Amino acid sequence: MQFIASFYVIYAICLICRNLFVRRKLAAPLDSLRTSHLHFVPIGLAVGFILSMENSPAAIVGDIKEGLLGVILVWFGIVTGLRFDFRRLGRRASRDHALEGLQVLGTAALVFFLALLWRPVLRYQMGIAAEPALVALLLATLATTLRMPDRVFHVRSDLSTPGVENAPAGPLITNAAGMTLLTVLYPYCAGGTVLELGPLTLVSIGSFWALIACVGVLLGLLLTLIFSTFQDDVLCAIVATGTVATVGGLCAGKAIPGIVVGFISGVWFINTTTRRRDALEILEKTTGILQPVFFLVLGALLVTQNLTVLRLTAFTLLFLVARSLARGISLAVAARVTRCPLSLTDIIGSALRPLGTLSVALAAQLLLLDSGPNLYALIGAVMIAAAIGQVIPLPKPRDAAG
């Protein structure tokens, strides 16, 4: 009875909070958190805590959590890949692409080498025993990623979505460029992994890369086939989700980076499908459902871990500072190289852009690739960093200030 009553309490609290949200306009920082779905993490924490009280449901849910996480990661990979629509990108000035690409490259390189330098801190202070190069690569990639769709708020203003298509240093391909880096470099940084796939034993970097590419293209082909076969939106969404579940479950089982597989399939799909607009709409709707589920699952996973607040805080602050510096420095250098005039406010604004769902997903991907209780600390820290980033107002650009 207590078990069921606890769920009722959660529902009642959600109902009260929801009614309060409807009646009062939320302050911009809280609205920013709400749109990022991060408010589902505390709900997930509460649910995880209640589930841990009762043995049989906890065991059942525990069995499916990993697979579910794998599927959601593949989905986020696909959604990121959809941003690499070559026709759409061709409309933007190449100088802007170069600026953004160079910023991503610079940020990733700086954070990667910083993470390698801090290897002893990560290993002995944070207790992350995973392959150092892999951890560094994932940290570097997630440092480059941003919340998408990009929503910002300035001091004393509401949350807004800036027009990024034509603005210099506006994030259009940032996440996709970061994921491309991860896709290319993953086999090099994964360490001496030997993967046995039935009669095949994959040992070389090339074969591992070929496997990821093949699975990604296969999933992309299936998605293209599904969207060209079914005209009904709901049917398309359901069959696509089922296909992603099948492939994502296999990736999670064989420790193949599902997020990379999803990214490759997303790029393939968006550049081959004839129903681009419908597909984007359908997949976006499904993403809107999967994001809360993702944060709920992560919350439920985190609550059962023994996390130290000091560790979390230290890593969060360290990561936020390193990321902001790397983003700011690399943008300044990129602006100089591409001869794109940017003010200091633009650079600070870009440096402080918040992390998004993809960033947390990249941290969660490490959980499926490597094992170790302290990886949860990394995920928790990235989530806190994302939450902090989303409540910090950006400085007003000069034209907007006037």
Add this chain to the structure above:
Amino acid sequence: MRRFLICAIVCAVVWGAQYHFPDAIQPVVYAGLMLVVPMTLANALSGSGIPAHVIPLLLGFLASGSGLRHAGAFIAAAPFAELAQAWVGLYLGACFSYHRIHSKNLGAATLLSLGATFAPAALALFLFLDVSAVQAIRLGLLAAMSGPMFTLMSQPDRREALSFSLLATMLGLSCWFVVDLIVSTPDLYRVIPSLLMWVAGVELIARITHTVRTGQGGQVLFGAIVATLFVCAQAMHISPLFLALVTGAGVSARSGRSGHSLRAMEPLAVPLSHVVLVYFAVSLDLSGLLGFSALHWKILVIYVAAMLLGKTVGGLTAVRYAGLFLRDWSQTLPQGVVVFILLPEVFPSGSDQAIGDGLTASVVLTCGIVIPLLMAPVLYVSDRMDRRRIPNNVGQ
């Protein structure tokens, strides 16, 4: 052709994976497979006249026989199937319309159908076969129930048929519950708090579903409610389908209109019904059919005969007095999910498990596949006659 290609690729990937690395298969792989293949094939065969619920059942039996499942991982996929059951059950329960039953005499027709099926089945089983009274009553009740999930899949727009089917099943389930109470004599002080908790839950669901009206937020909320029902059912050791069914009916009664606040669950209800049926069909061991004794054949014959007789009497009454159509009546005949869940309760662990599975499979094969397939041409001819009659009447 492309639909078959999608199915072939997905099946080949899963088959290859479980052949080469069965231990690495996550349960979610089967959940995806159970969603993709039946939905795609049902869509491909939608114009063929085959009832939609037959396809997942046949696919499940085929997969069970062909070995397209890794036993360990497939058992671990049970939570997904039970979540799907809870979703479908909640939606079906919410479709239960009290107004329609009162206004169209469906209640009286259903009661007649229930009595006309239950009485001959239970009496014949008790008098002619070596079956205890409780087993005979339970089998009789089981024969009287229908398959609302099948109606939802095959005729989603026929509200009268769904109401008739739902009412028969819910009345049968209520009687089953009463028999259970009498037989197992549980302490009532344990039942009353559970009932109070259920009432509180219904009130909470009714209130919270009325407040959230956005599309995606609504789906997340329904998912959360379904997940809660699932874990509650696990904690209380009852079927999530039945808990969700009565909860949905409670929410419908509380809302005052048919499934008012849960109507947005509809788009996912039919696809998830496919998952439920495939899961149950795959879980059955068909080898039990080979070890049938004379008693099992007799049970099957009496069960099917009583079901056809009782439902025909009830159906004809409903056609005459409650404005039901022949197509609606045909939807009350198939049986599946209740048989999958409740038939093993009639013959508990004392009897052979394989034979129990065989009996379940034989009832589902007869009532869920053969009878609907035989009814399909009858309904086709009836529809053609109706269409001819309408222009003639117009001409006169």
